Structures are given as structure tokens and as C-alpha cells.
Amino acid sequence: MENNSKLENTGILILSASEFNATQLEAKVQLEYASFKLAVDFKVPLKGVVAIYGPSGCGKTTLLRCLAGLEKASYGEVTIGDQVWQNDKMFVRPHERSVGFVFQDGGLLAHLTVAENLNFGRKRAAQALDEKQCRDVISLLGLEPLLTSRPAELSGGEAQRVAIGRALFLNPQLLIMDEPLASLDSLNKDKILSHLDQLKQQADQPMIYVSHSASEISRLADYVIVMDQGEIQYHGTIETVAARQDSPFYQAQQPFSVLFGQVVDPCNQFKLSVIDVDGDQFMVPDLALEQGRTARLHIDAKDVSLALSRSQDSSILNIFKASVVTIEQLAHCGHCLVKLSLAQSELLALISQYSCEQLSLAPGSVVFAQIKAVSILK
Numbered sequence: 001m002e003n004n005s006k007l008e009n010t011g012i013l014i015l016s017a018s019e020f021n022a023t024q025l026e027a028k029v030q031l032e033y034a035s036f037k038l039a040v041d042f043k044v045p046l047k048g049v050v051a052i053y054g055p056s057g058c059g060k061t062t063l064l065r066c067l068a069g070l071e072k073a074s075y076g077e078v079t080i081g082d083q084v085w086q087n088d089k090m091f092v093r094p095h096e097r098s099v100g101f102v103f104q105d106g107g108l109l110a111h112l113t114v115a116e117n118l119n120f121g122r123k124r125a126a127q128a129l130d131e132k133q134c135r136d137v138i139s140l141l142g143l144e145p146l147l148t149s150r151p152a153e154l155s156g157g158e159a160q161r162v163a164i165g166r167a168l169f170l171n172p173q174l175l176i177m178d179e180p181l182a183s184l185d186s187l188n189k190d191k192i193l194s195h196l197d198q199l200k201q202q203a204d205q206p207m208i209y210v211s212h213s214a215s216e217i218s219r220l221a222d223y224v225i226v227m228d229q230g231e232i233q234y235h236g237t238i239e240t241v242a243a244r245q246d247s248p249f250y251q252a253q254q255p256f257s258v259l260f261g262q263v264v265d266p267c268n269q270f271k272l273s274v275i276d277v278d279g280d281q282f283m284v285p286d287l288a289l290e291q292g293r294t295a296r297l298h299i300d301a302k303d304v305s306l307a308l309s310r311s312q313d314s315s316i317l318n319i320f321k322a323s324v325v326t327i328e329q330l331a332h333c334g335h336c337l338v339k340l341s342l343a344q345s346e347l348l349a350l351i352s353q354y355s356c357e358q359l360s361l362a363p364g365s366v367v368f369a370q371i372k373a374v375s376i377l378k
């Protein structure tokens with residue numbers, strides 16, 4: 001196809017006609033550059049957002065490029081759902097894989113308007129969205145006011161939203177994003193994260209998302225692959241990875257817990273939503289979630305304090321009986337990271353070593369976890 005390289009340079013790689021059932025991604029890849037070796041072997045569920053997290057230079061982009069077929073690994077087996085993309089006998093070319101790629105710098109074509117950028121490549125895509133679906137994407141990403149602008153007239157956040165929209169117009173069965181928010185300020189990051197959240201929920205779009213940012217991962221990821229030096233250290237659901245003692249989020253000094261619960265009361269008389277997390281009822285500011293919906297709670301470990309008895313005269317809404325599972329001393333900051341067991345779930349608390357000694361905490365101690373702030377993430 002004459003224009004494949006042009007398409008690749010613009011980040012559009014979606015031309016496959018074949019349907020597949022992308023519920024699982026399996027890859028064994030080995031590739032060697034002069035001073036870097038990638039060697040991975042993993043099988044992960046492809047539902048919602050799979051995040052790849054790791055330090056700069058650990059091979060995240062190289063892995064994504066292998067998955068998309070942009071690098072032909074010296075040894076590669078890549079299977080997505082029931083489709084083999086690469087093994088020792090075959091190599092499905094990038095433009096035949098149903099992958100949408102969004103790069104760090106959106107890669108929009110400067111001479112085209114936003115509308116033209118969105119439609120660019122669409123006629124070559126066998127399963128591109130129809131007109132109505134395109135209008136839905138435009139609305140989901142808030143692109144209506146930008147359609148006649150050219151890339152030079154867009155802010156960084158707007159340009160990234162257009163880049164995401166352009167990938168979605170081609171109806172990929174897998175959307176791969178390589179640090180799409182890296183160059184944006186926090187306000188724009190937040191806006192795009194909200195759009196991506198909606199995309200997850202409304203479009204049920206599987207995504208692989210590379211990021212250095214613990215907050216992006218905690219907000220978006222359902223599953224996390226942690227990489228280091230060309231290898232996969234471990235992978236698991238966001239709850240389990242965040243709770244591990246060797247979690248990269250501890251090292252980044254941003255330990256947090258992610259809990260999932262059901263909305264039991266969308267908005268009580270005090271304008272609070274009540275979320276049941278395996279038997280513990282959390283109260284959070286009303287966020288207009290419907291009854292029965294799954295809510296994702298993000299709780300920073302620093303926002304959890306501990307007491308030996310249940311306070312009767314505190315303004316803190318969320319106080320839960322818990323038992324201490326482990327205590328890890330963080331020498332660099334004079335704090336302890338305490339892993340707690342609630343009714344059915346686990347919660348991290350970051351408290352000072354002094355407090356830990358004052359309360360004589362040890363594994364098995366019964367405490368009351370007081371949660372100062374809970375953010376609802378979906």
C-alpha cells in the first residue's frame with residue numbers, strides 16, 4: 001500500500017479488515033539494539049486500560065512498537081485475542097493490525113484542518129467509524145469548536161485530543177498510547193484523563209497506555225505491567241500492583257490504594273454518595289453516579305490516619321475498623337507505610353515512625369483507619 005510509511009509517521013496504523021476478539025494479549029519478544037536488550041514474555045487481559053509503567057529507557061516504547069509491528073523483533077510471538085500477529089512463520093504487517101497509535105506529540109498534519117486530520121486515513125480503514133459514530137467521538141472529546149482550526153492554532157491539550165480522535169475514527173480494536181499526556185500541563189492532563197475515562201466506559205475500548213505518572217496510572221489503569229531494564233518485573237490488577245511492597249508507586253513516594261465498590265446510595269440527604277466496598281461503606285461527595293454502578297476510589301496513603309479507638313467527635317466521615325498486616329519503615333522520609341486489612345479489602349496508610357511507635361503498632365494490631373479524602377475516579 002503506497003502510503004503506509006506516511007501513515008506510520010503520522011501515527012495512524014489502522015487498516016485491518018478482520019475482526020478479532022481482543023480479550024487477551026500474549027507476547028514473547030526478544031530484540032537487541034547495540035546497548036539495549038528487550039526480553040519479555042507475558043499474557044495479560046485486554047479489558048479497559050492496560051498500563052505499562054517503568055523508568056525512562058526501560059523499553060516501554062520499544063515494546064509498544066513490537067506489539068504494533070513497527071519493530072520486527074529478532075524473536076517474536078504476539079497473539080491478540082484469537083489472532084496471531086507474529087510467530088516464527090508469520091508477521092502481520094503494521095497496517096494490517098487493528099491498532100490505533102497515539103504518540104507523545106500527536107503528530108497532526110500541519111496543513112490540514114482538525115476535521116481533515118480526523119478524517120485522514122479513514123477511507124483506507126476497512127472498519128472506520130460511520131458518520132454518526134464520528135460525531136459521537138467529536139462530542140466525547142469536545143472537538144466541535146476546533147474542527148476548522150489548523151494544528152498551529154491548537155493548544156497542546158487540544159492537539160492531543162484531536163490525535164486521540166483521529167485514532168478512534170479508524171475504529172481500532174486496540175488503542176495504544178505512548179505517554180500521550182507527557183507534554184501537557186496538569187489542567188490539560190486532567191481534561192484528557194476525563195475524556196479517556198469516558199471512552200473506557202462508553203466505548204469499551206481496550207487501550208494500552210504507557211506512562212511515567214503514578215497519578216495517571218491510578219486514575220486510568222485496570223491492569224499494570226511494570227518494566228525495568230528491558231524486562232517485565234511483574235504485572236497484575238491496579239489494586240494488587242499498588243498494594244505490593246515493591247510497587248514503583250512506593251518508590252515514587254506516592255503510595256495509594258485503589259478500591260472498587262458499588263454505589264448503594266447515589267446522593268443522600270447530605271449530598272454524599274455511599275459506596276459499598278466489600279462491606280465497608282464509604283461516604284464521598286456526590287458525584288452523580290447511579291445506584292449499582294461500580295465506583296473506583298483512589299485513596300492516597302498520606303490521607304489515611306490511624307487511631308486505637310473509634311473517634312466519636314471527629315469530622316472525618318470515613319472511619320473503618322482494620323487490622324495491621326505489615327509495617328514498612330521508609331528510612332528516607334521517617335515515615336512508615338502500614339498495610340491494613342479492612343472487611344475484605346486492603347488499604348495503605350502513610351504515618352510517621354513516631355506515631356507508629358506511640359501507638360505501638362505491629363502486625364495484627366487492631367486500629368481505626370480514618371480517611372481524610374477519597375477521590376472517586378469512575
Ligand SMILES: Nc1ncnc2c1ncn2[C@@H]1O[C@H](COP(=O)(O)OP(=O)(O)OP(=O)(O)O)[C@@H](O)[C@H]1O
Nearest residue numbers: 033034035036054055056057058059060061062063
Ligand atoms: N532504534 C534504536 N536503535 C538503538 N537503540 C534504541 C533504538 N530505539 C531505542 N533504543 C534504546 O533502547 C532503550 C529503550 O528505549 P525506549 O524508548 O523503548 O525506552 P522507554 O522506556 O520508552 O523510555 P522513555 O520513557 O524515556 O520514553 C533506550 O536505551 C534507547 O536508547
